[in-house]
Ligand code: SF4
C-alpha cells in the first residue's frame with residue numbers, strides 16, 4: 447500500500463515519544479537526580495537521552511578539571527599562594543602570569559600582587575595544581591564561562607580566580623579529606639619531634655647525680 451512505510455516510520459517515532467513519558471514517569475522525581483541515571487543510562491533504554499540543559503545539568507565528577515581557581519583561607523583572609531612561580535614554569539601553555547607582592551620597603555613578599563590565567567590557552571591539564579607545593583591552585587568545575595571576546599574576557603585576574611577553601615572542600619571532598627589527613631599527620635609528627643627534642647634538652651640540662659643515678 448502506498449504510504450505504508452511512512453506510516454510505519456511515524457509509528458516508530460510515536461512509540462519512542464510515548465516511551466519518553468513512560469521512562470520519565472518511572473524515574474520520578476527526576477531521571478537526572480544525582481546524575482547516576484545519566485551515567486548509567488544505556489543505549490537500549492527508552493526515553494530522552496539528551497540532558498535538558500541548562501534546566502538539567504549533569505552532576506560533575508569530582509576529578510573533572512576546568513580552568514584553575516586560586517584558594518584563600520576565609521578565616522584569615524590570606525591567599526594560599528606564595529607566588530613561588532612553580533605553576534608558571536610547569537604550565538605547558540605558559541598561560542599563567544604572576545606579579546609578586548612587595549612590602550612598604552620594596553622587599554618581595556610571598557604573596558601574589560597579581561595573578562592571571564589566560565583561559566583561552568589553558569588546556570585544563572591540572573599540572574599547575576599537581577606541582578603547587580601549597581595546594582593553592584586547583585581545577586575548578588565551573589565550565590559555564592562563555593564570553594564574546596576571548597582575547598579580553600578570558601584572561602582571569604586574581605579577583606576572578608580567588609575562591610574560599612570551603613568551595614574546594616565542597617567540590618573535591620575526597621581530595622580535601624586526604625589533604626586534611628596529611629596535614630594532621632604532619633602536625634602530629636612535628637609535635638612528636640618537638641617533644642623528643644624537649645626531652646633530650648632537659649636530660650642534657652640535668653646535672654649528673656641530680657636524678658640520683660650517680
Ligand atoms: S599557585 Fe602554587 S605553584 Fe603557583 S605560584 Fe602560587 S604557590 Fe606557587
Ligand code: SF4
Nearest residue numbers: 537568569571572574
Ligand atoms: S591547567 Fe594546565 S594549561 Fe591550565 S593553567 Fe594549569 S598547567 Fe596551565
